[in-house]
Amino acid sequence: MKFNINQTSEFARNAEIQFERGNIQTPAFMPVGTNGTVKGLTVEDLKLTGSEIILGNTYHLMLRPGDEAVRDLGGLHKFSNWDRPILTDSGGFQVWSLGDLVKISEEGVKFSSPYDGKKIFMSPEDSVKIQENLGSDIVMAFDECTDYPSTYEQAKNSMELSMRWAKRCKDAHQSQSALFGIVQGGMYEDLREQSLKALMEIDFDGIALGGLSVGESKEEKTKILAFMADKLPKDKPRYLMGVGKPEDIVEAVRYGIDMFDCVLPTRNARNGQLITSTGVVNIRNAPYKMSEDPVDENCDCKVCKNYSRAYLNHLDRTNEMLGSMLSSYHNIYYYQSLMRDIRDSIKNNKFANFLKDFYNMRNLEMPDGPI
Secondary structure (H helix, E strand, C coil), X not given: CEEEEEEEXXXXXXXXXXXXXXXXXXXXXXXXXXXXXXXXCCHHHHHHCCCCCEEEEXXXXXXXXXXXXXXXXXXXXXXXXXXXXXEEECCHHHHHCCHHXXXXXXXXXXXXXXXXXXXXXXXXXXXXXXXXXXXXXXXXXXXXXXXXXXXXXXXXXXXXHHHHHHHHHHXXXXXXXXXXXXXXXXXXXXXXXXXXXXXXXXXXXXXXXXXXXXXXXXXXXXXXXXXXXXCCCCCCCEEECCCCCHHHHHHHHHCCCCEEEECHHHHXXXXXXEEECCEEEECCCHHHHHCCCCCCCCCCCHHHHHCCHHHHHHHHHCCCHHHXXXXXXXXXXXXXXXXXXXXXXXXXXXXXXXXXXXXXXXXXXXXXXXX
C-alpha cells in the first residue's frame, strides 16, 4: 500500500491510497458488504455509484460460509466478483455488540454462534488469519470496543488490552495486505493519546479511530476528533469506523479523517429513508403518493433520472424488492457524490465554500471548526 497526499485545507486532506487492485481517492466512503455483498446492489451497480472500496465483515463471513471456504474458493474478491480493494473489519465490534453473551479474556473472546449455538473462540491471531484467508487488502487489528458510557478505569483497562492485542496482530500478520491499528480510550483524551502512541510504536500502515459510534453525543464525538486532529500521523490513512451520517462525515473530514464506513445508507434505504442533498426523504409518507418529482433534483443517478417519488412510494408500500434496490442504489450514489464533491473542493481550495453550501442546503447552522 502507498499513501500520497494531493492537497490539504487546514486539517482536511485529499489523498490517494494505492493498492494492486486499484487506487482509492480520499476522503472515501466504503459501503458495507456484511455477508460478501452490499445489500440490494450488484457489483456492477456498486461500480456505477463510484465506489472504489467496500468493507467485508470478518465475524459474519467466518461463521457463514466460513473463511476457509472463501479462501478455497479463491478469496472474497473472486467469490463476490469484486475486483477492487476490500477492507475487512476485525470482528471486534460485532463481538462487543453481543453484550453479556461474550466472555473476554487476555487470550481472546469466547462467544456462541447466533446461527447454531456453537461455542467459538477468537484470538487476535485468529482474527488476522481469518482476514488473510478472506484475501483482504486492508486487515484491521482485533480490538475490544470500549463500552459507552464507561468509567476512566474501565476505559483504561479496555484500551490497554486492545494495545496488547494490537501487538499480537502485528506479530501474526503475514500477508502483503495493509494492517491498520485502532485507537481506543473511550471519551478520555489522555487515554486516546496513550493508545495512539502505542500504535505508532508498533508501526501500523494506517490508523483507525474506534469507539466513536457507540451512543456518545455529537459533542463528545467532535471533542475527540478535534483533540486527535493534530496528533494523528500525517503520512498514514486515517479511518473513522462506523460513522455515517452525511453531517458527521463532513465534520470528520474537517478534522482530517480520510476513510468512512457505515450501514446507514443501505439500512435506511430498506426502511424507506432516502438521503438527499437537502436532507432525508421518508418515501413512505403520504405526500409522496402522487409526487412526480425525482427523489433529489440535484442528483443525476439512474433512480433520480428515471423514477418518481410516487413510484418509489408505491414500491415501498407494496414491499416490492425493487424498492429497496433502487433506494439503496440512490443512497450509495449520493454518498459517493458527496465524497467526490468534498475531494474536488479540497483540490480546488474551495472547501470553505463547500461547507457553507452543504449546510445551507440542509437549512442547518454550520458548527464551529477548522476550514
